Amino acid sequence: MSESGGEVSAVPSTSEEKKPNNAEKKARVFDFNAIFEETRKAGQARFAESNEKAQEEGGETHAEEKIIQKDSGTVSEEDDDFLPMLPPGFVPDKSVMVGEGAASSAEVKKKVSNDDDDDEDFEDYTGDGIPTVNLIPAACEAKLVHSGKPVSALRFEPNGVRFASGGVDYQVKVFDFQKMDMSLRADKELLPVESHIINDIAFSSNGENMLVCSSKAQVHLLDRAGKQWAETIRGDQYLVDVNHTKGHTASINCCQFNPIIKDEFMTCGDDGTIRLWTLKDLKVMTKTINTHKKVIKTKTAGGKRAMPQSCCYSMDGKLIAAGCDDGSIQVWKYGNLYVNTYYLVRNAHKGPITSIAFSPDSQRILSRGLDDSMKMWSLKDSKKPLLELYDLENAFKSTDCGFSPRGELVYTGTSTPGEDMPGKLLFFNAETFELVYKIEYSGISCTRIDWHPKLNQILVGLSDGTLRIYYDQKLSTRGVMTCITKPIRRNRASEFVREEMILSRK
Template identity: 30%
Template structure:
């Protein structure tokens, strides 16, 4: 066989890489088909001169408009069951974490996913640290990767205690809860009521801040979980004698040219406050009363990259832009329908270079606003008819991630990445060949282990189906909490149901006992009478001694004498002295 014949005989590729896979065609298949996308702030096209190349020019202009923002393609994750409240991606762009009102966070690894395996590799309930004893679960408000230490994730649920998780979902730090009976909030060691939001220090990887409904901001050191580092108490002027107002949003940003950091927060009384990020926090350096309508939830707040602008999204259907150097009146204001009354974590965010502002809408559209005029440069539908709750524009990936009320996570991207960006995230996934069909890909033939083993799937010997069905309601609500090894329910509110038998259900009659239980008629029979029934048969037809029946000698017993009959008691032994 010559060399050409050998080359024709051998396969050209092995494994899943063969089959003529075309990554460009697969990426093109992810192109969004959005009719009626609104684009503004673009110069009008001249129609005075028309030539044979006019159609080509129009198509080129459309492509230029499309490439302005990474919204031409998208992939969709459906890993939650309820609205998505928060999205975070580590600084390198390799791992994504989403939180939801279904009380779980989902961990996704872009490097291990393919176009037909868009699923989370782990599901964690951050509020249930002890599943065996703690059956309470709470919606997740915020999950944020540490920008300076990607191995730490700040997770805030609807509890007074914030938690620091590892990038694999393991709880590393759980901050302490304060004493709710102390009136002075400066004396408590932690929050005494629900935390609403939180964020990381922009440069110090050990510090984070949380805002709660107890009218305080608390700065935490991850190495000191038993007490906060600093307490900032907001004394509201509109809350009467109590002086408390819920803190609804907080942002921590750095200023240009290495200036002091800024800490900005919003309260339910409509106030916006600003402090120096490094303290002291005794008095705010800037305070704006009635910045938004009192008793409306200002859910979104963010600081620009240079630290000069602050944007807020209020519950009064407005978006306002503030200048930190003249922190008195808004620079600009625009009308935007709020969703904070239903989804308190609806956010607003500056683009990585602060050239744009992104936010969602009640109708499910993504709005990209001009930071100078707050007018939309792009309004494109993501989940029509379902509110867009959270948005994120990642700097390294140059991709926009959105979370909606219909439990969908959309990752928008463009195959033409600008310089200094990483070709990862959704672009990495769509560049891979689809995973070949395997039996594990069929959910009807496999068990989903992302939530652990459910109690409904455990059948213990000696446990009837009725007792298992009795626990199914609790197991369906808490899939990570099922039955113990002995078959007892982990639910502390439900007593243990013993194994049932035919005698414990009711008092059956004699007929049903005789029909269902073998040899049940022998329960009340005298054993001696039962044996005497076989006395004559054993004497006339012996079963074991029949072989020597003819040769067996007759048994002769000794006859008792008269003396023996008179002896009533046995003779006693003589006692030796």
């Protein structure tokens, strides 16, 4: 380019423009017909060689077709090209061929009867299956000690590595199977809430968090080491509407983690509410969950406050159930506004309900009341119970009931009215409520029960402060079975060698 007198003129270039280095290269062109023809010829050559080898060995060639003679003519099997070569001397079974060579009906019946010989071994069996009593892992017993006062809370960890117990002595003891020996002593002794009775304990699905609820209006969260790392906020007891309070304002009776959502748990208390909490609302600075996620109000038939004594999730997490002090059972669908109940039985019991549990299929509810009864309800019928039992002594507000892991059995405990009458751990058939098995405790009441599905071991808390673990060496796995064979460890910290000093005069 050149510029003169304000005009711009183009200066032609003396050299030719450069071409790209690969301008003369062309893409390779493939002749698919030629490639296909070469492949076909190579295949034919290999095929001919294999036929020659087969003829030399006296076998059949691949090109030979099998023909089946019939009355109407011959039918060629065109599918032989897709089947492997038959071995030399192969003779077809004429008994299964359709045509003149087919077997008679008598021969076919004889062949079928021979195949059913194995089934005849079970014709003489008239039983209904394995006896239900054999499903109870109660062949062996291990005794542990919590304290000298009644056990009011008891729970296995979902993984089955440890369990925790709480009592009216304000203590929480953690038993770790991996650290226990033949002495069966607790691994940790905690005092999370001073001067408050422990009402319930719950573990998260991974076992990292443990809930402790007591007669205090706050829930305490402990880590695996037993240290408190969070708590729920206490509600304002001067507010009339419990929806406006951020937390419970009275004693908390029960707690449970959501079986599906690991960060969510539920509590119920004497303030007439069931509250859903989430760990996502935790304030790190104050180490407090400042508000609940949802609140559910339980009411009596007259619209007054009903105090829920027990609450639980269904196995699939879709339902929430509560047993109240007025004897009513109230169920809600999870995730709704929790205004109207999904299932309601007003007069389920004549007194407070101490425990409530869903069946493994989430279609039935088992309830235990202070009216010395236990009843089973169907979620399809709220007018009358499916089954009911009476004369089951109950003197503790936390007496448990529940289903076996597969739902064949139900269990509960009874209290002793006096030293002459024993407390009992009872197992009933879930279909008929017939007594299957019982364990008696002389002068002691059975308060808390937990049946672990993976370990297949039953943990029982008694009114004298002792614990029982029932297991079967054939049906149960790990758990306490790993502890009873470990020798007792000596406490080396208390051992010392005394060195005496000898003073002498020169």
